[in-house]
Amino acid sequence: MGHEAKPFHVTREGFFGANTLDGGADKAAHFADYFVISKEFAYIFGKLGFSESSALLLGLGTAMVGGALNEVGDGFSQPGFSYEDIVMDWLGAGTATLLLATRMDDLLGVRTSHLDGYPHDVFSADLKLSGLARRLNINIGPLRYLLFSVTYGTKGYPDGPVAERQRQVGVEIGLNLEQILSDLGVTRDTWWGYALHFAGDNARWPFTAVGFRFDLNHSKWHGPNSGNFPERPRPRQLLLLVSVSLLAAVRARRCARRRSFRELSLTPAADACPRYRLLRHDDERADCQVRRVRAGGGRCTVQG
Secondary structure (H helix, E strand, O other), X not given: OOOOOOOOOEOOOOOOOOXXXXXXXXXXXXXXXHHHHHHXXXXXXXXXXXXHHHHHHHHXXXXXXXXXXXXXXXXXXXXXXXXXXXXXHHHHHHHHHHHHHOOOOOOEEEEEOOXXXXXXXXXXXXXXXXXXXXXXXXXXXXXXXEEEXXXXXXXXXXXXXXXXXXXXXXXXXXEOHHHHHHHOXXXXXXXXXXXXXXXXXXXXXXXXXXXXXXXXXXXXXXXXXXXXXXXXXXXXXXXXXHHHHHHHHHHHHHHHHHHHHHXXXXXXXXXXXXXXXXXXXOHHHHHOOOXXXXXXXXXXXXXX
């Protein structure tokens, strides 16, 4: 729904204060949204053939210009121009570019949330256990499908009674949908794979995480809960989280075994013709299309 046109004006919204309109949820949303915009446009520009550095700069520029234009438009409508929004837009876009440029995006990330209003949204900054394990060169099994996250969300803003308003900073464990999709063989190379990754990599979905949240307004802890909906302990969420993680691990292991079987099924050709033996780690295997070897008349015949 559009806003009523007005003369250009500036609104001082503040950032994360208790007396701000949305308790800071709007600022968290701007940061997370433009993190995603910068990251995804960098990916798109890379696919269009730009160099890595050019794609990063174009993604950053697209997000920064888009954020500024959006605020100029707000200046002529009810919200008003907010420099605080631009600051958060640019910080989010810059953070995404920094992580991509330093190749830290497999370790750290940010996810946005767009449910039915800020009281149900939870924005997260994530530590990806899969990336941590990769750097430490350790096998953590199904734990690679989990995220450790610091979150921000509000309750009761903007229209609830002041006494019931909450600004919640949380810690939680959640599912890493990006890693699950990747281990299931879903890539960004197809339109449906890109759509799944776009949604799974960039959004924090309800009931995919459980944790504890500290209410800054009342100095009180809440949880364990998902953070999205009414506050009460939900032990079944933890059970659901663990179950989904284990199912994903089993499915990914089966896929890996099938791939391994397909690779190893090439090696019996050595019995017929040692010259064409294909081992799993042969350098020449990447360029070889051999799938069958037939022995006949004392000599080997290779069929592609």
